[in-house]
Amino acid sequence: MTWSRLVLxxxxxxxxxxxxxxxxxxxxxxxxxxxxxxxxxxxxxxxGESLRRAPVMGRSVLVTLPTGIGAGFPGGxxxxxxxxxxxxxxxxxxxxxxxxxxxxxxxxxxxxxQPLAPTPQGVVRSxxxxxxxxxxxxxxxxAGRAPRPSAERHVLPPAPATEDLSVQTAGPGLPDPAxxxxxxxPTLEVGLSTVAADSWGTKVGERWTMPAxxxxxxxxxxxxxxxxxxxxxxxxxxxxMPQLAGISLIEEGGANGGVQPAVGLVLxxxxxxxxxxISALSNTVNYSWTWRVDDRRVRPADLPALTSxxxxxxxxxxxxxxxxxSVRSTLSGTLSSWRDGVRATRLVDGTVTTGLLVLAAAxxxxxxxxRTERRRRDDDLLRSRGASMSRLGLLAALDVSxxxxxxxxxxxxxxxxxxxxxxxxxxxxxxxxxxxxAHVGATVLGARDRGRGQRGGRLARVGAASRLAPVLALxxxxxxxxxxxxxxxxxxxxxxxxxxxxxxxxxxxxGDITPDPLxxxxxxxxxxxxGLLLLALVRAASSVAARIVDRRPGGRSWLGLTQAARxxxxxxxPLVALTVAAAxxxxTSTLGHTLVQARELQTWREVGAxxxxxxxxxxxxxxxxxxxxxxxxxxxxxxxxxxxxxSDSTGADARAQVAVRVGSVxxxxxxxAGTPIAVHEASTSTATPxxxxxxxxxxxxxxxxxxxxxxxxxxxxxxxxxxxxxLRIEINRRSAPVRTVVVDESLQDTTTQLIALAPRxxxxxxxxxxxxxxxxxxxxxxxxxxxxxAEARTLSPLVEQAVDRTTVAARxxxxxxxxxxxxxxxxxxxxxxxxxxxxxxxLTAATAAARxxxxxxxxxxxxxxxDRHTVVLVQVLQPALAAVVTGLATGxxxxxxxxxxxxxxxxxxxxxxxxxxxxxxxVAAIAIGLxxxxxxxxxxxxxxxxxxxLTRHLRAGDQ
Numbered sequence: 001m002t003w004s005r006l007v008l009x010x011x012x013x014x015x016x017x018x019x020x021x022x023x024x025x026x027x028x029x030x031x032x033x034x035x036x037x038x039x040x041x042x043x044x045x046x047x048g049e050s051l052r053r054a055p056v057m058g059r060s061v062l063v064t065l066p067t068g069i070g071a072g073f074p075g076g077x078x079x080x081x082x083x084x085x086x087x088x089x090x091x092x093x094x095x096x097x098x099x100x101x102x103x104x105x106x107x108x109x110x111x112x113x114q115p116l117a118p119t120p121q122g123v124v125r126s127x128x129x130x131x132x133x134x135x136x137x138x139x140x141x142x143a144g145r146a147p148r149p150s151a152e153r154h155v156l157p158p159a160p161a162t163e164d165l166s167v168q169t170a171g172p173g174l175p176d177p178a179x180x181x182x183x184x185x186p187t188l189e190v191g192l193s194t195v196a197a198d199s200w201g202t203k204v205g206e207r208w209t210m211p212a213x214x215x216x217x218x219x220x221x222x223x224x225x226x227x228x229x230x231x232x233x234x235x236x237x238x239x240x241m242p243q244l245a246g247i248s249l250i251e252e253g254g255a256n257g258g259v260q261p262a263v264g265l266v267l268x269x270x271x272x273x274x275x276x277x278i279s280a281l282s283n284t285v286n287y288s289w290t291w292r293v294d295d296r297r298v299r300p301a302d303l304p305a306l307t308s309x310x311x312x313x314x315x316x317x318x319x320x321x322x323x324x325x326s327v328r329s330t331l332s333g334t335l336s337s338w339r340d341g342v343r344a345t346r347l348v349d350g351t352v353t354t355g356l357l358v359l360a361a362a363x364x365x366x367x368x369x370x371r372t373e374r375r376r377r378d379d380d381l382l383r384s385r386g387a388s389m390s391r392l393g394l395l396a397a398l399d400v401s402x403x404x405x406x407x408x409x410x411x412x413x414x415x416x417x418x419x420x421x422x423x424x425x426x427x428x429x430x431x432x433x434x435x436x437x438a439h440v441g442a443t444v445l446g447a448r449d450r451g452r453g454q455r456g457g458r459l460a461r462v463g464a465a466s467r468l469a470p471v472l473a474l475x476x477x478x479x480x481x482x483x484x485x486x487x488x489x490x491x492x493x494x495x496x497x498x499x500x501x502x503x504x505x506x507x508x509x510x511g512d513i514t515p516d517p518l519x520x521x522x523x524x525x526x527x528x529x530x531g532l533l534l535l536a537l538v539r540a541a542s543s544v545a546a547r548i549v550d551r552r553p554g555g556r557s558w559l560g561l562t563q564a565a566r567x568x569x570x571x572x573x574p575l576v577a578l579t580v581a582a583a584x585x586x587x588t589s590t591l592g593h594t595l596v597q598a599r600e601l602q603t604w605r606e607v608g609a610x611x612x613x614x615x616x617x618x619x620x621x622x623x624x625x626x627x628x629x630x631x632x633x634x635x636x637x638x639x640x641x642x643x644x645x646x647s648d649s650t651g652a653d654a655r656a657q658v659a660v661r662v663g664s665v666x667x668x669x670x671x672x673a674g675t676p677i678a679v680h681e682a683s684t685s686t687a688t689p690x691x692x693x694x695x696x697x698x699x700x701x702x703x704x705x706x707x708x709x710x711x712x713x714x715x716x717x718x719x720x721x722x723x724x725x726x727l728r729i730e731i732n733r734r735s736a737p738v739r740t741v742v743v744d745e746s747l748q749d750t751t752t753q754l755i756a757l758a759p760r761x762x763x764x765x766x767x768x769x770x771x772x773x774x775x776x777x778x779x780x781x782x783x784x785x786x787x788x789x790a791e792a793r794t795l796s797p798l799v800e801q802a803v804d805r806t807t808v809a810a811r812x813x814x815x816x817x818x819x820x821x822x823x824x825x826x827x828x829x830x831x832x833x834x835x836x837x838x839x840x841x842x843l844t845a846a847t848a849a850a851r852x853x854x855x856x857x858x859x860x861x862x863x864x865x866x867d868r869h870t871v872v873l874v875q876v877l878q879p880a881l882a883a884v885v886t887g888l889a890t891g892x893x894x895x896x897x898x899x900x901x902x903x904x905x906x907x908x909x910x911x912x913x914x915x916x917x918x919x920x921x922x923v924a925a926i927a928i929g930l931x932x933x934x935x936x937x938x939x940x941x942x943x944x945x946x947x948x949x950l951t952r953h954l955r956a957g958d959q
Contacts, residue, residue: 343515
């Protein structure tokens with residue numbers, strides 16, 4: 001007989017099993033091939049988005065020079081005062097790094113804002129001079145024109161003595177003002193933002209005077225030449241220097257609500273020589289250069305060049321210019337967050353890939369053994385006619401190779417079309433070769449065992465201890481792996497401060513974003529071990545139950561229990577596959593649910609309510625206007641200041657910086673009622689003047705704060721200073737005892753700083769001045785929230801920003817890594833369902849031939865149909881449902897067993913390693929789906945058993 005006829009005959013006999021093998025290879029190839037490509041794309045998109053969303057310091061590098069460089073800097077070229085440092089920095093970076101940054105943005109600005117005169121009675125105004133060539137192209141002049149150099153000279157009389165300590169005109173080391181001649185100074189034209197001009201009522205042509213610096217009698221004469229508005233309010237220039245876009249508030253006690261409004265006054269770059277010629281002014285000028293990373297150009301492969309160039313500048317600041325420069329940036333923190341997110345994503349991909357490979361391997365081996373059993377008679381006939389083992393293996397390879405290779409090609413093609421890229425074919429080739437080798441090995445081993453005439457094959461010759469040895473070895477390996485992963489320390493994170501060092505930049509350039517392979521393999525290893533233990537338990541339980549039922553009269557389930565207890569290796573693998581599939585589905589659904597929950601909580605913490613309105617000062621009329629809007633249910637008006645928590649103790653735990661939100665706890669509670677950040681009941685009862693410490697999170701200690709007048713605080717995090725004796729708070733250099741402290745984590749926002757909420761009357765009594773409202777938290781319907789955000793700018797010119805939680809949540813859901821993880825969860829669930837269906841089919845097919853022969857004999861002997869159905873249900877359905885339940889329990893137990901399995905915080909937000917919480921509706925859906933799937937397959941087997949033909953059985957004989 002020719003090879004072609006042999007292959008065709010073999011293919012007709014086993015075509016169903018071969019097609020199932022090809023389907024397993026296709027599904028597995030598609031997933032394990034596309035996941036790395038999808039991860040790389042998500043990582044690339046996440047890098048650009050991380051840079052765009054980062055604070056201005058987190059996507060830029062700031063190089064500054066010390067104050068007081070004098071008129072000769074740099075290089076005596078007043079026409080290009082910024083060129084020397086910019087050229088030196090870019091030379092240190094090198095060409096590969098320089099092309100990753102945008103154009104340099106130089107700037108010169110005075111150290112502090114100085115008071116302007118004249119000003120209305122009871123009003124404090126101050127200005128800060130700014131000079132930058134990057135300004136003109138970013139504004140639109142709404143009135144007047146851009147500042148120019150002026151030849152006008154202005155004569156100032158001697159400055160009178162003043163009580164304003166910021167302008168010292170007399171004192172030790174200064175001449176008597178009465179003896180000074182009138183001062184002739186150049187007039188400096190300045191530009192002002194529309195926000196500042198509208199707020200102050202300033203017009204083009206107004207003239208001001210201001211001290212050149214604190215502690216000096218030299219004054220400047222300023223002429224407002226134009227009023228401008230930014231062409232792009234999101235430009236980095238307005239974040240580096242917010243005084244240029246509006247009014248910045250500097251905390252300072254006084255008649256104006258404890259703040260000193262300051263604006264940026266723009267000078268023409270051509271007046272640099274005049275500025276440095278005024279010695280009192282030039283000694284207060286800071287020079288800075290900023291480079292922003294081009295998020296449209298940088299790719300993950302460019303990070304080594306980016307960070308190495310940053311390391312060179314940080315390690316040799318003296319090479320930039322004659323004096324050492326300061327290099328500041330939180331770019332290292334942004335890149336570290338990106339790296340942590342990519343590592344977590346790859347860990348999810350690796351865990352899923354390992355589980356799918358284990359599941360596919362179990363199914364491939366099972367289908368190979370089923371094919372061997374189906375071709376048993378044909379292979380024995382070929383062996384009796386002199387066919388060698390190698391020829392049987394070659395026949396098996398030729399039989400399955402074509403469908404398997406086509407299945408691998410189909411999976412590779414689906415992956416390429418999904419990712420829209422050309423992918424390497426190594427996974428497809430490897431999985432196809434593994435499937436062919438599994439069939440060849442099963443054929444050769446089966447023929448060899450039958451040739452030796454040993455019943456049950458090779459495993460039947462070994463004792464029970466030898467059969468248990470591999471299982472015990474896997475159990476020991478799983479235990480050691482779990483212990484190792486549980487004791488694994490958390491991944492180190494790069495500090496997010498604004499100081500960049502050579503070591504930190506070098507760490508980023510050499511940091512590995514490949515997750516630990518052991519962590520990826522542990523979940524699948526645990527699921528396999530649990531499945532093997534389940535097999536042993538099913539066999540033992542079936543054997544015991546068979547003995548018990550055998551003693552009872554009329555026990556119909558005895559035959560099924562006996563068959564389950566005697567189940568061979570071919571019927572064991574489907575139970576392992578079902579266990580792994582159920583565990584994998586539950587684990588991935590848990591990751592997806594935790595990601596969604598963490599993301600939702602982060603959006604609530606970011607906004608603080610359904611909507612948030614912020615501004616430099618929100619008057620009572622603005623608050624009332626918001627309250628009257630249709631759909632608005634509650635409003636909480638909050639101010640903000642900063643302070644320190646102090647105690648009578650010493651050491652690092654004796655004090656802590658705190659950001660104080662000033663307002664009503666009851667208002668905040670009404671705004672957040674029924675949300676994930678609802679205020680705890682204990683926080684709303686803090687007005688009781690008792691010295692207590694209440695905790696709604698983990699803190700349980702009692703503070704011994706002094707009694708009497710003091711401040712009541714609700715803090716967002718527990719800190720050691722809260723437990724120290726003599727606790728007090730200091731704001732604006734005035735302190736008061738803290739009489740009540742409540743820790744309520746719902747008040748914590750997305751920052752790392754300690755947040756505290758204090759009643760407005762207590763803080764204003766402590767500081768001696770009113771605290772302006774700067775934030776409104778609004779509880780409203782979605783339509784009202786969207787309307788409020790759209791109309792917020794019309795409420796007041798001092799409104800800076802308005803956001804609603806729905807928009808923030810939609811933006812968070814569109815984050816690349818979050819989308820990728822949820823896509824992985826969906827694809828894994830579909831693949832696990834499909835492979836579980838194949839495992840359920842294989843569970844009945846593995847023992848179908850022997851069971852039908854048994855049922856045929858039982859029918860000849862007069863067994864009723866009901867009892868024959870009981871045999872099928874007991875032998876197949878009970879172990880299958882036990883495997884489903886065990887897999888579900890394994891998937892639910894893995895997050896508890898491995899609490900630091902994966903850190904979703906880098907792209908979900910919140911604390912590191914959030915607790916993995918399962919979605920119980922999803923778990924129930926998985927349980928019902930797998931149970932229905934198994935029951936349907938068993939029902940089909942029952943149907944075939946019912947239609948069993950005795951004539952066909954008698955003709956087939958006992959083979």
